[in-house]
Amino acid sequence: MIPVTPLANERPSALATEISERLNAAIREHLLSAFAPDNSKTLRSFSAPETAELLGVSGQFMRKVHAEGTLPEPEDIRGGRRYYTAQEIWDAREILEKTSRKKGRYMPRRSGEEKLQILQLMNFKGGSSKSTTSVHLAHYFALRGYRVLALDLDPQGSLTSMCGISPEIEFDGLTVYDAIRYDDPVSMADVVVQTYFPGLSIAPSRLMLSEFETESAVHSNPDQPFFTRIRNALAQVEDDFDIVLMDSPPQLGFLTIAGMAAASSLIVPLTPSMLDVSSTAQFLELAGAYMGVIEDAGASLQYDFFKFLITRDEPTDVPSQQLTSFMRALFQDRVMSATALKSTAISDATMLKQSIYEVVRSEMTRATYDRAKGSMDAVGLEVETMIHQSWGRK
Ligand SMILES: Nc1ncnc2c1ncn2[C@@H]1O[C@H](COP(=O)(O)OP(=O)(O)OP(=O)(O)O)[C@@H](O)[C@H]1O
Ligand SMILES: [Mg+2]
Known part of the structure; x- marks a missing residue:
């Protein structure tokens, strides 16, 4: 809890500064607790069905490329279920792109003539x-x-x-x-x-x-x-x-x-x-x-x-x-x-x-x-x- 005392200033300029300082301090505390311990945002992992959907493939295809060793297993496997970080999905695109006959199938980024x-x-x-x-x-x-x-x-x-x-x-x-x-x-x-x-x-x-x-x-x-x-x-x-x-x-x-x-x-x-x-x-x-x-x-x-x-x-x-x-x-x-x-x-x-x-x-x-x-x-x-x-x- 933030100890709340009455605002001390009357003059508008000083009052605005005081309000902003108090608000910033409160935000800082709130954010620090929300983003503890290292104060930085992180991204969740994605389930196997979500990952397959993002890559535009079937679950069966994912199991196949894992079994063949084309695509490394994700680090996080719990109770037989695979969870992928966004980075692993990003890396999977590069690996799968190399094996794909259709260029850009997994890495849809623009080519030379396509403008930003x-x-x-x-x-x-x-x-x-x-x-x-x-x-x-x-x-x-x-x-x-x-x-x-x-x-x-x-x-x-x-x-x-x-x-x-x-x-x-x-x-x-x-x-x-x-x-x-x-x-x-x-x-x-x-x-x-x-x-x-x-x-x-x-x-x-x-x-x-x-x-x-x-x-x-x-x-x-x-x-x-x-x-x-x-x-x-x-x-x-x-x-x-x-x-x-x-x-x-x-x-x-x-x-x-x-x-x-x-x-x-x-x-x-x-x-x-x-x-x-x-x-x-x-x-x-x-x-x-x-x-x-x-x-x-x-x-x-x-x-x-x-x-x-x-x-x-x-x-x-x-x-x-x-x-x-x-x-x-x-x-x-x-x-x-x-x-x-x-x-x-x-x-x-x-x-x-x-x-x-x-x-x-x-x-x-x-x-x-x-x-x-x-x-x-x-x-x-x-x-x-x-x-x-x-x-x-x-
Ligand atoms: N699809 C949505 N459903 C429910 N709430 C929404 C949706 N889109 C935006 N909001 C809410 O509406 C508010 C205003 O949205 P946002 O900040 O994106 O608008 P903005 O146009 O960027 O505002 P500003 O003009 O201040 O920059 C936010 O509180 C946001 O959570
Ligand atoms: Mg805005």
Whole structure:
């Protein structure tokens, strides 16, 4: 328990500082106990059926390759059941790929001609599920053998903390800001760190990133327009990744716009409520105007896909379903077919800074888990299909 004493300060500035200090101390204690003993996030292991599904093979095939010695047994075998770490699954892809006749069957990463996919999740409506969608897509793709970079463009650092770095406590490493600032930027390769999740790296963010907004407003060197900063930073690490997922802050500032200029595709998450739909209309009006300004400045903006994703979908809620139908009627296939269902399985997982993919099925009500995971898988698969189309794959 935290001893609670009345706040001592009256002056707003001192009071705000005091509140922030108290909150940070509480968060630190809470996190330390949640992430004990080594204060770092780890990933659960995956059962044999889950592993077979991720690899796209049958259980029988797995038993066969183990028996033949093609694939080493996982370290963790309990009561005759095999449990695989994500790293073992990642390694299995490499081994199985060598034996496979179809190239890319187990290692679907991009080839030379297929360009890096830079997906931006954006909407200035707060809480439209940008960060939740970003982390679920990141985990979906990393588990399927893609090399993923999560790029956090939000100074709030939600995606950063979901990736196991707590921007409010121990983290004082380099952030995206250091790679895109105007004075003496560092190499993006120094900013990117691997996460505890095999296949997933993060370009972290913390409050400092908001300096980019201030600096861009006063920056006047035409050789370094603000909208080239993220694109150039990403170009430095391009070869290391297949897919970049950029989470945006809930505002249309320089960070979001510089992201738009770097992106190869846009996804606008949208909760089906009247307020969200009308705010999204305003957002896109503004975004369109800014895109025009960037194009006038000589940059060409081209997106492989630009889609709406319905998030926190409630199939039993009539008004929200009407709004969803309305959006589909207006924009047809601009609205993704799959939706992210509203689910306590998702909100409970995000409370623990986890995605549904990190949760063990038996720890939740199975039907709730299956529904939530099924919906996130469907969203992931649809995005994966669009990416394959961009790559010209069949
Ligand atoms: N599918 C879902 N089911 C239930 N809760 C959800 C779902 N998606 C998101 N949430 C919850 O909604 C809240 C807002 O989600 P999230 O932080 O992803 O939104 P955001 O758009 O990134 O917000 P911000 O604009 O502040 O960055 C979170 O508490 C999250 O747990
Ligand atoms: Mg967010």
